[in-house]
Amino acid sequence: MEHRYNPKTIEPKWQARWAENRQFKVTEDPSRKKYYLLEMFPYPSGKIHMGHVRNYTIGDVVARYKTMKGYNVLHPMGWDAFGMPAENAAIANNTQPAAWTYENIQYMKRQLKQLGFSYDWDREVTTCTPEYYRWEQWLFIRMFQKGMAYRKESYVNWCDPCQTVLANEQVEAGACWRCGKPVRQKKLSQWFFKITDYAQDLLDFCDQLPGWPDKVTTMQKNWIGKSTGAEIHFAVEDSDQTITVFTTRHDTVLGATFMCLAPEHPMVEILSRNTSQAQAIADFQERMAAENRSSQTIETYEKEGVFTGAYCINPLTGRRMPVYAANFALMEYGTGAVMSVPAHDQRDFEFAQKYGLDIIVVITPDNMALENVAKTEAYTGRGVMVNSLQFDGLDNIAAQEKIADYLEANNLGKRAVSFRLRDWGISRQRFWGTPVPMIHCDSCGIVPVAEEDLPVILPENVDLLEGGGSPLSKLDAFINTTCPICGKPARRETDTMDTFVESSWYFERYCSPQCDSAMFDKTAVDYWMPVDQYIGGVEHAVLHLLYSRYFTRVLNDLNMVAYKEPFTRLLTQGMVCKETLSCPEHGFLFPEEARPEKDGYVCTKCGAPVTVGRVEKMSKSKKNVIDPNTLLDAYGADTVRLFCLFAAPPERDLEWSEQGVDGCFRFLNRIWRLVQDVEMKIADAAPFDGDMTDLDEDLKKLFQKTHQTIQKVSSDIEDRFHFNTAISAVMELVNLMYTMDLDSGHKETAGVIRKAVESMILLLSPIVPHFAEELWETLGNESASLANTPWPAFREDALVADTVTMVAQVNGKLRGKFTVDADADDTVAREKALADDNVQRFIDGKTIKKIVVVKNKLVNIVV
RNA sequence: GCGAGAGUGGCGAAAUUGGCAGACGCGCUGGACUUAGGAUCCAGUUCCGCAAGGAGUGGGAGUUCGAGUCUCCCCUCUCGCACCA
Numbered sequence: 014m015e016h017r018y019n020p021k022t023i024e025p026k027w028q029a030r031w032a033e034n035r036q037f038k039v040t041e042d043p044s045r046k047k048y049y050l051l052e053m054f055p056y057p058s059g060k061i062h063m064g065h066v067r068n069y070t071i072g073d074v075v076a077r078y079k080t081m082k083g084y085n086v087l088h089p090m091g092w093d094a095f096g097m098p099a100e101n102a103a104i105a106n107n108t109q110p111a112a113w114t115y116e117n118i119q120y121m122k123r124q125l126k127q128l129g130f131s132y133d134w135d136r137e138v139t140t141c142t143p144e145y146y147r148w149e150q151w152l153f154i155r156m157f158q159k160g161m162a163y164r165k166e167s168y169v170n171w172c173d174p175c176q177t178v179l180a181n182e183q184v185e186a187g188a189c190w191r192c193g194k195p196v197r198q199k200k201l202s203q204w205f206f207k208i209t210d211y212a213q214d215l216l217d218f219c220d221q222l223p224g225w226p227d228k229v230t231t232m233q234k235n236w237i238g239k240s241t242g243a244e245i246h247f248a249v250e251d252s253d254q255t256i257t258v259f260t261t262r263h264d265t266v267l268g269a270t271f272m273c274l275a276p277e278h279p280m281v282e283i284l285s286r287n288t289s290q291a292q293a294i295a296d297f298q299e300r301m302a303a304e305n306r307s308s309q310t311i312e313t314y315e316k317e318g319v320f321t322g323a324y325c326i327n328p329l330t331g332r333r334m335p336v337y338a339a340n341f342a343l344m345e346y347g348t349g350a351v352m353s354v355p356a357h358d359q360r361d362f363e364f365a366q367k368y369g370l371d372i373i374v375v376i377t378p379d380n381m382a383l384e385n386v387a388k389t390e391a392y393t394g395r396g397v398m399v400n401s402l403q404f405d406g407l408d409n410i411a412a413q414e415k416i417a418d419y420l421e422a423n424n425l426g427k428r429a430v431s432f433r434l435r436d437w438g439i440s441r442q443r444f445w446g447t448p449v450p451m452i453h454c455d456s457c458g459i460v461p462v463a464e465e466d467l468p469v470i471l472p473e474n475v476d477l478l479e480g481g482g483s484p485l486s487k488l489d490a491f492i493n494t495t496c497p498i499c500g501k502p503a504r505r506e507t508d509t510m511d512t513f514v515e516s517s518w519y520f521e522r523y524c525s526p527q528c529d530s531a532m533f534d535k536t537a538v539d540y541w542m543p544v545d546q547y548i549g550g551v552e553h554a555v556l557h558l559l560y561s562r563y564f565t566r567v568l569n570d571l572n573m574v575a576y577k578e579p580f581t582r583l584l585t586q587g588m589v590c591k592e593t594l595s596c597p598e599h600g601f602l603f604p605e606e607a608r609p610e611k612d613g614y615v616c617t618k619c620g621a622p623v624t625v626g627r628v629e630k631m632s633k634s635k636k637n638v639i640d641p642n643t644l645l646d647a648y649g650a651d652t653v654r655l656f657c658l659f660a661a662p663p664e665r666d667l668e669w670s671e672q673g674v675d676g677c678f679r680f681l682n683r684i685w686r687l688v689q690d691v692e693m694k695i696a697d698a699a700p701f702d703g704d705m706t707d708l709d710e711d712l713k714k715l716f717q718k719t720h721q722t723i724q725k726v727s728s729d730i731e732d733r734f735h736f737n738t739a740i741s742a743v744m745e746l747v748n749l750m751y752t753m754d755l756d757s758g759h760k761e762t763a764g765v766i767r768k769a770v771e772s773m774i775l776l777l778s779p780i781v782p783h784f785a786e787e788l789w790e791t792l793g794n795e796s797a798s799l800a801n802t803p804w805p806a807f808r809e810d811a812l813v814a815d816t817v818t819m820v821a822q823v824n825g826k827l828r829g830k831f832t833v834d835a836d837a838d839d840t841v842a843r844e845k846a847l848a849d850d851n852v853q854r855f856i857d858g859k860t861i862k863k864i865v866v867v868k869n870k871l872v873n874i875v876v
Numbered sequence: 877g878c879g880a881g882a883g884u885g886g887c888g889a890a891a892u893u894g895g896c897a898g899a900c901g902c903g904c905u906g907g908a909c910u911u912a913g914g915a916u917c918c919a920g921u922u923c924c925g926c927a928a929g930g931a932g933u934g935g936g937a938g939u940u941c942g943a944g945u946c947u948c949c950c951c952u953c954u955c956g957c958a959c960c961a
Contacts, residue, residue, distance in 0.1 A: 228880055232956060235879060240960070260961060273961090314959070341959045351961045360959055433960060554956080659901070660888060666954095668888060672902050675914095680901085686916085728892080738890065741900035748900090751917085820896045825942045827896055865941050870895055875941050 014692060014791045018685040020649025020783065027783040028126060036798050037131045039087055041540045048084035049541045050076045051520055051580075053549030053557070054091045054138075057117035058098060061124045063589040063631055063657075063669070064550065066641050070654045071586055071663050071734070072548045073130045077779035078730050080131070081804040087541050088131055089523040091138030092118050095146075095446045096512045103445075104477050110445040111473060114141060124641065128650045129782050131800065136526045140515035141445070145522065147468030148532040149514060150450035152567075154461040157451070161207050161567060164459065167438065168277065168344075171199035178442050197303050203440040204449055204508060208563045212237050212432040214577075215562055224582030226664070229554045236555045238433025243417050245352065245426035247272060247325040249284065250333065256280055256325055259347030259431045262357065263420070264413040267329050267401045268375035269352040270365070273318060273339035276301040278349045281321055281338045288322030297338055316341050316364045328425040329402070329416075339364065347431050355391065362391040375400050376409045437560065439511040442483045444475065446509030454496035454503040463497040469505070483507055516557055517564035520544055520579060532573070544580045551585035558583070584734060587666035589657075591637040593626035601636040628668050639669055651781035652678045658736035658780055681784055684747055684773065688788050691755060691766050696793060700771055701764030705811060711753055712765045719769045720811035722746045726776045727804070736780065743776055767792075775805050820871040821846040823855040839866040846872035 015022070031037065041047075052072040055065055069090075076088040092114075099110035106113065118139065125132070138145060156162040169178045178201065208215075216237045219230040242261035249256060256272060274281050276298050285294040297319040318339030325334050334352075341360050342351050355365035355372040365372050374386045376396040383399060386392050398407045404415055420426035440449070448469045450462040462469055472491050475484045485491055485507040496503040518532065524541045525534035549557075558580070565579040594602040596616035607614035607623045614623035631638045644653045655677040661667045705713055722742050729739035746769065755766055771792065778785035778799040786799050794802075813835055819842055821829040829849035833842055843864055846852055852874065859876035866872050 228956085231880055235957060238957090238960065242961085258961075262961075316959075341961090343960070346960045348961095353961085358961070360961075431960080433957095551955085662889090665882095665889095670888070670902070673888070676901055679915095683916095733892075735890095735892095737888095738900080741890075744900055818896085822896085822942075825895095825940095830896075863941060865895095867895060867942095871942090873895085873941050 014689060016689075018682050018784075020651060023787045024127070024129065024649055024651070024783045027786045028129060030786075031131075031798065031800075032126075034798065036800055037088065037133050038135055039085060039133050041537055042085050043540065045085040046083070047087065047541055047545075048079045049087045049520075049544045049546075050079065051089070051523075051544045051547050053547075053553065054093050054516070054519060055121065056093045056096060056098070057114055057121055059117050059120070061121055061128075061641050063639055063641060066128065066653060067589055067657045067663075067667060068548060068550070068586055069125065069128065069130050070657045071584070071736070072546075073654075073782075074658065074730065074736060074779040075546060075548075075734070076131055077782065077800055078804065080800055081775075081779070081802065083803070087136075087523065088133060089136040089138070089526075090125065090130070090132040090134070091136075091519060091523065091526075092121075092140065093512065093516050093519070094118065094139050094141035095509075095515055097443060097445065100443065100445045100477060109474060110477075111141065114445075124645075127645055128641075128654070131782075136523050138519055138522050138526050140512075140519065141471075143468045143470055144529065146447040146471075146515070148522075149447050149510065149518070150462070150467050150469055151464065152518075152532060153450055153510070154464065154467075155571060156206065156567060157461055159571070161210070162204060163207065164202055164204050166200055166202050167205075168198040169201050169203065169438070170196045171201075172196050178440070201440075203438050204510075205436040205438050205440075206563070208437045208560075209432060209434055211563055211566050212239070212434045214566060215434075215559065218562070218578060222578065222583075225580075226583065226585055229551065229558065229583060229585060232554045233559055236434060236559065240431045240433075242429060242431065243420060243426050244348070244429040245328065245420060247328060247334070247352065249280075249336070250324040250326060252323070254280065254283065256336070256350050257348050257426075258350045258352045259429060260352055262354065263416050263426075264398070264409045265354040265357045265375055266327070266352065266416060267404070268354045268356050268373045269327055269334060270332065270355060270371040270373055271334045271353045271361075272325050272336045273342045273351040273353050273361075273364070274321070274336065275342040275344035275349040276338045276340065277344050278338070278342070280336075280350070284321040284323035284336055285338075290320055290322035293319050294321055294338055301340060314340075316360060316367065318364065318368070328423075329419075335370070337364075337368075345435055346433065356387040357391050357393055359391040359393070362387065373400055437511075437563070439514055440508040441511055442486075442507075443509050444471075444477065444483050444485060446512060447471070447515065448485070449506045449508045449510060451506040452494060452496060452503045453506065454499065454501065456501060457496050457498045457503075459506075460496065460498055466497070471509075483509070485509070513557060513560050517560045518568070520547075520561075521568070521574070535573075538574060542574065543576050543578060546582045546584065547580040548584045548586060550588070554585065584663060586663045587661065588630045589639075589667050589669060590628045590630050591639065591669040592628050593635045593637045595624050595626055596621050597624075601634070603636045628666075630666075631669070644674070648674060648678050649783075651784045652681060655681065655740065655781055659740045660737070662735050662737055680744060680747075681781065683751075684777075684784075684788070687747065687750060688770060688791060691770060692791065694755075695763045695767040695770065698763035698767045700768035701761050702768070702808075703761070703764075708761060708765065709757065709759050711757060712759055712761060715749060715753060715769055716765050717811050717814060718746055718749050719765075719772050720807040723772055723776065723805050723807040724812060727807070730779075739776075740780065743773055746773055772805050775799065775802065778802075817869045819845070819869065821849050821852045822871055822873040823852060824875060825873060828852045828855050835869065837869075839868070842866050842868075842872050846874065 243263040318337040353361035355361040378396040524537040725742040726739040863875040
């Protein structure tokens with residue numbers, strides 16, 4: 014045994030041995046119980062950051078634990094390798110996205126290996142390889158054939174200087190993140206996946222995911238956003254046109270006095286054509302199109318609209334209702350048309366006041382005179398129907414049903430639901446993505462690439478466009494092809510797919526990553542899927558996790574998989590944070606730019622006092638990033654892993670603390686010295702597992718503590734993923750051994766100590782695997798690896814102490830403590846409590862009303 | 877505005893079913909060992925108080941023999957969605 018704990022020699026040694034023994038390779042084995050543990054795979058951005066380290070450490074502990082518990086554990090890793098940063102980096106560095114990506118993968122893979130994660134690297138999946146994306150193209154064609162993938166015109170975020178579409182995430186405060194110029198809405202023909210077909214199913218199953226945090230299912234429910242109401246048809250005056258609205262408040266339809274259409278609603282142009290309003294409407298539409306509506310906040314955004322020149326008729330009252338184009342009507346929700354009831358909707362109220370439109374009250378709350386309703390703001394609560402013809406006097410909720418019946422009976426509308434969820438627009442005018450496998454033929458239309466011609470290979474070594482637009486549309490060699498149906502010259506689709514498509518099925522690919530005859534091997538998927546435990550950041554709560562649930566339903570409908578939900582349990586880990594330092598003159602500072610002085614820090618550049626800011630997520634711009642490389646260099650992987658788990662429970666944010674890391678390193682050193690001290694003594698002993706009555710008091714205490722620790726650590730990992738308390742339990746065991754006399758002459762001393770030390774090592778082995786392997790070897794245990802050494806079991810009889818300390822309370826306040834035999838009779842406990850001097854002082858001279866005894870816990874005397 | 881989560885020492889946190897609040901770690905204080913200590917070991921460390929004792933889990937009420945934990949009201953912070961008709 015080396016004198017000092019030196020991770021620099023230990024860690025490479027064990028990493029090499031694991032690789033040599035193919036320690037973490039797994040195969041399907043129907044005779045064994047499987048466990049699929051998955052962590053969200055990284056984008057190969059350059060190097061691993063602390064968020065990855067935390068995520069993958071949590072996963073690795075569970076994977077190693079489950080393996081020791083006897084499960085056949087699938088624990089894979091791969092690369093979400095398509096995406097815009099590769100293009101940007103390639104342009105900036107005059108290289109190719111592929112070269113940049115593969116270099117990053119190589120580097121990051123080395124980092125992951127340095128951290129000792131137990132991945133089966135034979136199952137590595139890289140999404141930018143043709144072997145991967147060909148199956149995505151194959152599925153796209155299937156979906157196209159089934160009507161699940163389609164093309165339509167829609168509005169997208171468009172940046173003129175960059176000549177490209179931007180994802181919502183790439184629009185910052187209404188401006189392009191690359192050039193800073195404003196983004197506008199542009200109508201483009203785009204590919205969509207029909208996720209809305211599954212809106213109801215995705216919503217229903219939110220309540221059938223007990224292994225998911227409520228937070229995530231709630232966010233998904235809100236995102237899907239189901240509203241129940243009615244569709245109502247409004248005839249346009251002097252025309253055969255009708256306008257259909259969706260409303261959740263059809264009880265208020267008799268109070269509708271005007272109509273608002275989204276500026277881009279197709280009826281707006283039709284209605285205003287050849288009227289005196291035509292020019293005003295055209296100007297308004299143009300202004301709205303140029304405006305970035307998503308960046309507006311409610312406080313600053315004033316409602317405005319323009320009269321179209323047309324009227325429609327309220328189907329229940331026959332009232333003429335002016336039709337407006339209005340900025341607060343959204344084309345993407347409902348039907349893009351709003352029946353405006355100013356008395357009972359605040360937006361409509363404000364709009365009516367601004368433009369002098371009629372306000373008719375149709376619901377009055379109890380105890381309020383009609384003339385006082387909707388004076389200064391809309392009344393949106395419950396009440397009794399008024400001004401509503403045959404519905405007068407009804408409760409408004411009851412009226413909702415009556416009115417819906419009436420609409421349906423007279424063909425004026427029907428009950429309807431509306432979802433907020435919209436179809437998934439997957440087209441990207443970007444180069445570094447999976448090509449959409451479609452062909453545009455002048456004679457046959459838009460047709461899929463023939464299956465035998467897949468994959469449609471993304472060309473290599475292209476000249477990327479400085480502006481960022483897709484070079485594919487300029488590449489004749491890529492574009493020009495022949496129609497698979499008629500054989501005439503045709504053009505390839507140049508859009509690529511959103512990178513979220515790749516991440517929607519990678520977990521199935523891991524089951525049979527080399528399969529070249531299908532997306533995946535059915536037997537392998539049947540064995541491994543669904544994922545038993547998924548771990549990743551909460552930032553994917555809606556996007557990736559919703560898309561993956563959707564994709565699984567698609568595969569299920571295509572009879573490719575037997576399940577509907579891909580992830581049985583989900584853990585969303587918190588962020589890794591650190592305090593920021595800032596100087597009034599120079600802004601955020603790196604730690605080395607702040608010099609400690611008597612009253613805190615000063616800026617090394619200007620000498621001004623430095624403000625220690627809030628603890629925030631690590632980010633380059635805030636200069637509070639810790640590079641895992643420097644930590645690995647200073648402490649080694651095991652200390653970093655230990656700290657990530659010890660500092661906070663996994664779902665909470667982790668505050669980085671240099672001193673905390675030091676503490677973890679000290680703890681490992683403390684164990685190292687302990688093992689060093691007892692090594693010779695216990696070298697020849699077998700772990701004690703005999704009769705406890707033979708042991709003297711100290712040894713018995715150690716033996717019991719050992720088994721209690723095994724129980725505590727097991728349940729903390731198994732039931733709760735509370736690694737922080739698991740670690741503290743082992744610390745307590747170590748502390749006990751430090752404060753005990755380990756040299757007692759008892760014949761079982763060596764055996765009991767060996768049991769304690771071995772348990773300690775085994776319990777820590779998923780957390781600090783290199784460290785544990787080294788100590789295990791030191792103790793002379795023969796084993797290829799601790800990873801397939803069974804997890805220690807605890808002995809029930811060793812958990813319970815012979816005596817317990819009970820508490821004596823008077824009126825619920827602690828007044829004394831006493832010791833009784835475990836499970837002592839209530840009367841014994843009561844007598845002991847009453848005998849306590851201090852208890853006597855407090856009950857002296859008072860009448861005892863009641864005595865409550867809780868076995869093995871306390872006696873409460875009420876006076 | 878709607879939805880979700882959180883609030884406990886100087887700090888990170890613990891308390892699994894209503895039962896000794898603050899385990900474990902960091903920091904700090906004192907001691908030992910040392911040429912030395914930013915190593916190691918031992919002891920102490922919620923606050924007020926010399927003490928007996930008292931107070932104490934964001935604030936206020938309630939249920940209970942007993943509340944960090946359950947109920948109601950309020951405050952603060954974080955995250956998500958946000959003109960959703």
